[in-house]
Amino acid sequence: MTPRTALTIAGSDSGGGAGIQADLRTFFAHGVHGLVALTAVTVQNSLGVQGFTEIPADVVTAQIKAVASDMGVNAAKTGMLATAEIIRAVAKTLDEVGPFPFVVDPVAASMTGHALLREDALEAIRTELFPRATLITPNLDEVRLLTGVSVVDAASQRTAAEALLEFGSQWVLVKGGHMQGTTDCVDLLSDGREFIELSGPRYITENTHGGGDTLASAITASLAKGASVPDAVAAGKKFIERCVAEAYPLGAGVGPVSPFW
Numbered sequence: 001m002t003p004r005t006a007l008t009i010a011g012s013d014s015g016g017g018a019g020i021q022a023d024l025r026t027f028f029a030h031g032v033h034g035l036v037a038l039t040a041v042t043v044q045n046s047l048g049v050q051g052f053t054e055i056p057a058d059v060v061t062a063q064i065k066a067v068a069s070d071m072g073v074n075a076a077k078t079g080m081l082a083t084a085e086i087i088r089a090v091a092k093t094l095d096e097v098g099p100f101p102f103v104v105d106p107v108a109a110s111m112t113g114h115a116l117l118r119e120d121a122l123e124a125i126r127t128e129l130f131p132r133a134t135l136i137t138p139n140l141d142e143v144r145l146l147t148g149v150s151v152v153d154a155a156s157q158r159t160a161a162e163a164l165l166e167f168g169s170q171w172v173l174v175k176g177g178h179m180q181g182t183t184d185c186v187d188l189l190s191d192g193r194e195f196i197e198l199s200g201p202r203y204i205t206e207n208t209h210g211g212g213d214t215l216a217s218a219i220t221a222s223l224a225k226g227a228s229v230p231d232a233v234a235a236g237k238k239f240i241e242r243c244v245a246e247a248y249p250l251g252a253g254v255g256p257v258s259p260f261w
């Protein structure tokens with residue numbers, strides 16, 4: 001039987017832990033056929049990102065149109081988008097080939113602190129992609145860059161969610177995984193009416209590379225199969241918990257969350 005399809009619009013990680021590599025194996029684990037519009041080729045290993053080269057914006061557009069016109073897209077997500085020009089091209093193309101559920105993971109930098117966007121591109125994600133998004137999935141660093149809100153507790157997490165929804169997405173997931181001093185990992189999902197706290201265990205590991213990508217693509221896979229946003233996010237959280245619990249060391253730096261379980 002033909003499976004559902006999910007499209008990742010994102011960059012390649014030569015270390016195989018994040019980016020399209022994480023997205024494709026997450027789609028596979030959900031029984032969803034993965035489609036790819038590559039935006040950038042990063043040069044990286046467990047120690048960090050050494051650099052990247054972006055794909056021309058018209059080639060990103062052509063990849064999306066090629067798969068959407070022939071194979072069909074049941075849901076899509078964005079990861080690393082590299083430049084404002086690519087972001088504008090993606091927004092315009094999605095208007096032409098959509099609508100379908102669309103998850104925006106506003107990737108700005110790697111956890112090792114290397115920029116994955118050229119200057120001004122985060123602003124383009126906010127203005128061009130958030131209004132088109134079913135769900136946005138910022139981590140706490142991205143929340144601060146986008147809103148100026150430092151999330152330190154439940155109250156500031158709610159303030160951040162409300163501020164982010166002003167940018168026009170249907171739903172926001174404010175991920176609490178990077179919050180200091182908490183034993184649980186509490187994420188807040190909201191559409192402005194409902195505020196749903198999702199709490200799960202915090203696993204202590206050095207190896208979390210690719211965690212954000214894996215969560216966003218797990219949610220996208222469930223949306224491709226027809227789940228509601230709250231159900232897709234709850235299932236995605238369970239999925240990433242197991243990936244983090246079984247993360248492994250690889251190389252001298254940060255190892256990946258695990259696809260093996």
Ligand code: PLP
Nearest residue numbers: 011018019080107110111209210
């Ligand atoms: N490389 C690519 C291509 C990515 O898409 C991402 C995250 O989205 C990263 C690196 C950074 O991953 P992490 O912050 O988990 O190390």
